[in-house]
Amino acid sequence: MAPEQKRWQECIELKVPSRFSYIPSIQAFIEQLVQQIGFCQTRLQDIKLITDEICSNAIEHGSETAASGIELICTLDTSRLEILVRDKGKRGQGDWLTGGRLDEVTRDRAPHHERGHGIYIVRRLSDYLEIHPNSQGGTDVRVVFHRSPSTPS
């Protein structure tokens, strides 16, 4: 709408306290959004699951207390949906991105393990995954879903 925008892009922001109990509400929001913009049912389920996994991690591993809060930023454009989940970090977990923690998590994953399947699910079911430390001392996890996965433009 604004003249400076070269191509159509819109942004939605959601902030909730760091509690698992808010995840179903976030999922309900995303589900309605994704349905409207025309992703298929399977894709919709994948996006709901990924949202759950990333938000669960941000709450469990990236929040000191419920009051820390997590933030979700959805960016929509004609070809894709991007979801960014931002947390403020938790002491003692600050180094999870460095030192190959992500590689370690990925390498150690095994079907019979109780933990460590979240990031794997996110990586497998999204079209693109990027993880960065952010300026608040926490983590930004960004996933992208192309609108037509078979013919990404």
Next chain:
Amino acid sequence: MAPEQKRWQECIELKVPSRFSYIPSIQAFIEQLVQQIGFCQTRLQDIKLITDEICSNAIEHGSETAASGIELICTLDTSRLEILVRDKGKRGQGDWLTGGRLDEVTRDRAPHHERGHGIYIVRRLSDYLEIHPNSQGGTDVRVVFHRSPSTPS
């Protein structure tokens, strides 16, 4: 959670572009939230309708363009749910709160009129309604729902 909080209270923030198409997603979020905190079905329907009416107004009467955006802040505590919808205002509508515009709207309402039922619905179905101009040149509409309307504490 934080020591300075005297009693339990949590805050959820949602920002979306000023487009009607985002209202169903906001409603889905609120619906899930309200269900979890234990409002009855009738109340749930009322809250969904009120959310629709207030957000529709903020988009139609309180936004210059889609990029203006509207903001929804839900505050939950043990006894109530408060929803605040904030817009940035629209030129030519700036005076709707002053000069008795609200009284006028209320006075002029009639079943056979096409418009002007929104605020009436909000007032009738909420436990408390407050409307204020905000510092961004727009309007803050705040509604409150008591968790047990028969015995408000």
Next chain:
Amino acid sequence: MAQESMTTRESADVKIVDVNEDLGSYVAADLRKTLDDLASQKTQKIVVNLSQIQHINSTAIGALVGTAKKLRQKDGDLKVYGLADNIRRTFDLVGASSVIESYNSESSALAAF
């Protein structure tokens, strides 16, 4: 969107609009357009089928009321049928129940013209 929010069919000289999505402001804009298009043609009688939906807002009710008034000016009318409890509550609240005739079934709505 996967599905059309509403579709129009006809029975004799009555146009029947089937609404397939809850009538918030987004879909209400479609409803207004559909009704305006019909009412500006020679259509005098419209029946709106609300039986597939659970929610209606004031904008959508306004579109129904406005069209009913317009059609009455040319000796026609707009009637609705299949109101879920929640929709009936909203109709009652704003007083639309006293302005628009509502029926339980399509056949009774059609028979009432």
Next chain:
Amino acid sequence: MAQESMTTRESADVKIVDVNEDLGSYVAADLRKTLDDLASQKTQKIVVNLSQIQHINSTAIGALVGTAKKLRQKDGDLKVYGLADNIRRTFDLVGASSVIESYNSESSALAAF
């Protein structure tokens, strides 16, 4: 919440857990607690009924896998039944399908001990 997220019943020496809400992290914490409580008693055999739900996340799958391993150490097991397509996809993706036995019906899950 209006409804319990899960309830436990028994059939002979098998405890059956009926899960009534989608297994995200919130409900998964309940599941973990329910299973831990059962597994720390003398229960050796657990069947989890997933037929009422459509979603499961990795935390919930972890709780199922962990309990299965614990029960196997005392010659028992945990089995699941009634997996919706979407839940089966998630089980397959993380490899839980090769660790936990799943069945179509309660009777076949019970018969498999």
